[in-house]
Amino acid sequence: xxxxxxxxxxxxxxxxxxxxxxxxxxxxxxxxxxxxxxxxxxxxxxxxxxxxxxxxxxxxxxxxxxxxxxxxxxxxxxxxxxxxxxxxxxxxxxxxxxxxxxxxxxxxxxxxxxxxxxxxxxxxxxxxxxxxxxxxxxxxxxxxxxxxxxxxxxxxxxxxxxxxxxxxxxxxxxxxxxxxxxxxxxxxxxxxxxxxxxxxxxxxxxxxxxxxxxxxxxxxxxxxxxxxxxxxxxxxxxxxxxxxxxxxxxxxxxxxxxxxxxxxxxxxxxxxxxxxxxxxxxxxxxxxxxxxxxxxxxxxxxxxxxxxxxxxxxxxxxxxxxxxxxxxxxxxxxxxxxxxxxxxxxxxxxxxxxxxxxxxxxxxxxxxx
Ligand code: C2E
Ligand code: SIN
Ligand code: SIN
Ligand code: FE
Ligand code: FE
Numbered sequence: 001x002x003x004x005x006x007x008x009x010x011x012x013x014x015x016x017x018x019x020x021x022x023x024x025x026x027x028x029x030x031x032x033x034x035x036x037x038x039x040x041x042x043x044x045x046x047x048x049x050x051x052x053x054x055x056x057x058x059x060x061x062x063x064x065x066x067x068x069x070x071x072x073x074x075x076x077x078x079x080x081x082x083x084x085x086x087x088x089x090x091x092x093x094x095x096x097x098x099x100x101x102x103x104x105x106x107x108x109x110x111x112x113x114x115x116x117x118x119x120x121x122x123x124x125x126x127x128x129x130x131x132x133x134x135x136x137x138x139x140x141x142x143x144x145x146x147x148x149x150x151x152x153x154x155x156x157x158x159x160x161x162x163x164x165x166x167x168x169x170x171x172x173x174x175x176x177x178x179x180x181x182x183x184x185x186x187x188x189x190x191x192x193x194x195x196x197x198x199x200x201x202x203x204x205x206x207x208x209x210x211x212x213x214x215x216x217x218x219x220x221x222x223x224x225x226x227x228x229x230x231x232x233x234x235x236x237x238x239x240x241x242x243x244x245x246x247x248x249x250x251x252x253x254x255x256x257x258x259x260x261x262x263x264x265x266x267x268x269x270x271x272x273x274x275x276x277x278x279x280x281x282x283x284x285x286x287x288x289x290x291x292x293x294x295x296x297x298x299x300x301x302x303x304x305x306x307x308x309x310x311x312x313x314x315x316x317x318x319x320x321x322x323x324x325x326x327x328x329x330x331x332x333x334x335x336x337x338x339x340x341x342x343x344x345x346x347x348x349x350x351x352x353x354x355x356x357x358x359x360x361x362x363x364x365x366x367x368x369x
Contacts, residue, residue, distance in 0.1 A: 236289030
């Protein structure tokens with residue numbers, strides 16, 4: 001009965017250990033933290049003197065030390081093996097547990113020098129395999145001979161399975177993170193390209209949109225917009241007139257005033273921008289400016305005739321800078337206005353075209369230089 005009790009107790013402890021490791025795997029995407037939790041549980045449940053995890057670099061086909069417990073020297077941390085080299089390398093290559101009764105007498109222990117100060121005797125190497133892919137090796141060392149029970153070996157292999165899952169999770173996350181960053185960069189490069197192409201079409205001189213975007217960003221920051229919101233703001237500003245892609249040259253580049261019908265087409269450009277950008281998830285939060293930059297504070301703007309704070313703040317901020325820059329620039333339909341006239345006009349439009357608070361902030365931001 002005593003033996004049965006002891007065995008039940010041990011089973012329970014091992015289950016608890018597995019639960020703790022599972023919890024670590026789901027709580028942390030930092031592989032080192034998870035492996036350290038796993039090795040702590042291993043040391044206490046399997047009563048061994050030392051343990052290590054070697055991870056496989058699939059490009060180099062080499063195993064290298066990633067985490068360890070119970071070593072007295074730094075030597076084991078320098079472990080690095082080719083796939084197939086030494087006992088750990090064989091475990092990984094042949095995908096099976098390798099055990100050595102006595103390392104000092106074993107011819108295949110290629111790391112004998114690194115382990116000179118460790119006096120290890122018994123050794124086990126278990127491959128880490130998840131979804132058929134080998135990602136490393138779990139190693140266990142004991143400083144005296146041992147004859148483990150099959151339960152002990154089962155548990156060791158279960159731990160190796162968990163280590164493999166931890167490695168898989170972490171690398172999934174890392175590659176997801178990496179592709180997200182790459183995707184974001186690719187998007188921003190695409191946006192910059194579109195924006196430049198748009199400028200080339202109807203701007204008398206290059207770089208308008210970039211300049212407007214920079215001034216508008218400064219104003220946005222001064223009004224408390226930051227972080228991710230500012231990144232969306234920037235994208236929206238760069239793309240604010242993307243809807244003009246749908247306006248024909250005969251209207252966009254017309255040297256004189258527009259007819260009623262031509263205005264109808266021109267005034268579609270914010271809605272066209274919405275239709276183009278709304279299906280792009282990455283740009284949905286950047287829509288406020290392209291869609292709402294021609295709304296006016298007093299409700300007389302387009303496309304929806306929004307009024308006051310119904311107009312998204314980003315668009316209220318952007319509109320001031322957009323008009324200011326448009327006035328100071330040559331347009332196909334008129335020459336540039338002098339700077340003072342442009343400022344004067346902006347001042348007059350507080351509470352008509354523009355949010356008076358934004359207008360105040362704009363005057364401050366642009367007079368500071
Ligand atoms: P845009 O030239 O970039 O002008 C942007 C906004 O700045 C205009 O939006 C307007 O609010 C302001 N703005 C620009 N120039 C003037 C100006 O000379 N006087 C005043 N008071 N405000 C000005 P808006 O009016 O909704 O125009 C949207 C776009 O329609 C313009 O972008 C331009 O591409 C086009 N557009 C506007 N008026 C004419 C025109 O007389 N002839 C032609 N060919 N296109 C025009
Ligand atoms: C517009 O902003 O869409 C009109 C012209 C312009 O805003 O550049
Ligand atoms: C600019 O003037 O280029 C920016 C504003 C706009 O075009 O809408
Ligand atoms: Fe516009
Ligand atoms: Fe514009």
